[in-house]
Amino acid sequence: MDAFQLIQSFFSRMRCNFCSHSFTPEDIQLLRQEEGIYIVNVYCTHCDTQNGVAMVGVEASQRDHTFPDPELTDEELMRLAEYDPITEDDVLSAHQFINNLDGDWQRFIPPEMLERCKSPETESQDD
Numbered sequence: 001m002d003a004f005q006l007i008q009s010f011f012s013r014m015r016c017n018f019c020s021h022s023f024t025p026e027d028i029q030l031l032r033q034e035e036g037i038y039i040v041n042v043y044c045t046h047c048d049t050q051n052g053v054a055m056v057g058v059e060a061s062q063r064d065h066t067f068p069d070p071e072l073t074d075e076e077l078m079r080l081a082e083y084d085p086i087t088e089d090d091v092l093s094a095h096q097f098i099n100n101l102d103g104d105w106q107r108f109i110p111p112e113m114l115e116r117c118k119s120p121e122t123e124s125q126d127d
């Protein structure tokens, strides 16, 4: 399981805002990936409804990490949830955000978030 599959697994625990059907991995499509920032499109294939766009940060130490256990730990869920931007109110702004993406789209990323991706050592792991 790679980092993107981890993200898909994370969203599979969430439900569609419109039909309450659990998302499947196929509902989560990777739009962009750069420097540990994954921008994913969340589209419910059950009711054919766009749920929004999410930006998820994956720490550099985990990007090349494989996850043998498909079950997320509480720690992983918390880390992913920290960046969980999916609310109905966010759909419009996320749509505008995506429309505005260009070559230097990283300027939209909060500096501290970029810093986290570049400095995985700041958070000590139990290894």
Ligand SMILES: [Zn+2]
Pocket: 016, 017, 018, 019, 020, 021, 044, 045, 046, 047, 048, 049
């Ligand atoms: Zn749905």
